[in-house]
Amino acid sequence: MTFTVEELAIPATIDSADAADYVASIDLRNEVEAFGYGTRDLATEPVEELPGYLDTRNAPRRLFGVRVDGALAARAMYEINVDSDDPVAWAVVEVLPAYRGRGIGTALAQHVEGLAHDRSRLFVYAVSPDGPGERLVPPTGFGSVPLANPEVRFLRHRGYSLEQVERASRLPLPMEPGRLAAAVAAASAASGGDYRVHRWTRSTPERWLDDMALMFTRMSTDAPSAGMEEPEDVWTAARVVESEERDAASPREMLTVAVEHVPSGALVGYSSLSVPPQAARAVLQDDTLVLREHRGHRLGMLLKVANLAHLAERRPGHPSVITFNAEENRHMLSVNEAVGFVPIGYEGAWMKRLR
Numbered sequence: 001m002t003f004t005v006e007e008l009a010i011p012a013t014i015d016s017a018d019a020a021d022y023v024a025s026i027d028l029r030n031e032v033e034a035f036g037y038g039t040r041d042l043a044t045e046p047v048e049e050l051p052g053y054l055d056t057r058n059a060p061r062r063l064f065g066v067r068v069d070g071a072l073a074a075r076a077m078y079e080i081n082v083d084s085d086d087p088v089a090w091a092v093v094e095v096l097p098a099y100r101g102r103g104i105g106t107a108l109a110q111h112v113e114g115l116a117h118d119r120s121r122l123f124v125y126a127v128s129p130d131g132p133g134e135r136l137v138p139p140t141g142f143g144s145v146p147l148a149n150p151e152v153r154f155l156r157h158r159g160y161s162l163e164q165v166e167r168a169s170r171l172p173l174p175m176e177p178g179r180l181a182a183a184v185a186a187a188s189a190a191s192g193g194d195y196r197v198h199r200w201t202r203s204t205p206e207r208w209l210d211d212m213a214l215m216f217t218r219m220s221t222d223a224p225s226a227g228m229e230e231p232e233d234v235w236t237a238a239r240v241v242e243s244e245e246r247d248a249a250s251p252r253e254m255l256t257v258a259v260e261h262v263p264s265g266a267l268v269g270y271s272s273l274s275v276p277p278q279a280a281r282a283v284l285q286d287d288t289l290v291l292r293e294h295r296g297h298r299l300g301m302l303l304k305v306a307n308l309a310h311l312a313e314r315r316p317g318h319p320s321v322i323t324f325n326a327e328e329n330r331h332m333l334s335v336n337e338a339v340g341f342v343p344i345g346y347e348g349a350w351m352k353r354l355r
Helices: 020-037 046-053 104-118 150-157 177-191 206-222 237-247 299-314 330-339
Strands: 006-008 061-068 071-080 088-095 121-127 161-172 195-201 253-261 266-275 283-290 320-326 342-353
Touching: 006 020, 020 046, 020 061, 020 071, 020 088, 020 121, 020 342, 046 061, 061 104, 071 104, 088 104, 104 121, 121 150, 150 161, 150 342, 161 330, 177 299, 195 299, 206 237, 206 253, 206 266, 206 283, 253 299, 266 299, 283 299, 299 330, 320 330
Parallel strands: 088 121, 283 320
Antiparallel strands: 006 061, 061 071, 071 088, 121 342, 161 320, 161 342, 195 253, 253 266, 266 283
């Protein structure tokens, strides 16, 4: 059976006349995520995702879809890096469960792979629900996915290799206030007097723009990426401002906690929470990073619990926080487990070498 892959418009605003297909694609994404993870905690709203799609300068995205009887049955997203000596691409292919097994996913995969002809590698992240039988283990030796799962068989057939397994974890809220306060105090004491915590919402204070740009850049090189060898993604203070100005159109609020190395006056770690406007929805953990040269001082724990205290104070009432970590990142997994996060699912990080 032949399917037509069409490019979907990315609207300037959620109220634009051409926004319907984009909105339908985000709704489809939510259904696929809920099917894979068994929870709607990862659902987002179209208006919340739009700022990321409008970054045409640094990480341009294209959106594609396949319709069945006029309705969107599947979508694909294709993203590239612009300013890098190592040209790579990221892709997402999502098919509603009712339309799987008809060749729709193959049609979309062939299309985005064709777009990546001038790239060195193509990266795909795919949720893998638990299943029986033999397991596929990545080269890291940490984590695994069911070998017989449809998404695993599909990706292997198309020449992708499993490079890493990521764990999705959930922290039920609220935390007991006394326990949270004690955790903050203990982490602060363990980190010592050379480190000071700062916090803010939405926009980064001007004095910290250069430091945050450096840490955003280091996030692309310091976070565990197994054999993916993801290229350095360079940030500047101007890019931080530009990104936050775009994000201002989203109803989500970003809560950030950063830690300053007092002797140098520089920020050396940060953690951010992305908070939806509705109190009934889960909060998403964004990045957490401690610069390599400042690890070993329990700053990861300090950042994590300090921002949870920030959340409890500013935006109480949310049911949970969801976070993702590489299975080989035992230090951060230990921090999360100590705080109270429990696993809810796993996804594979896959790579296809193109040249």
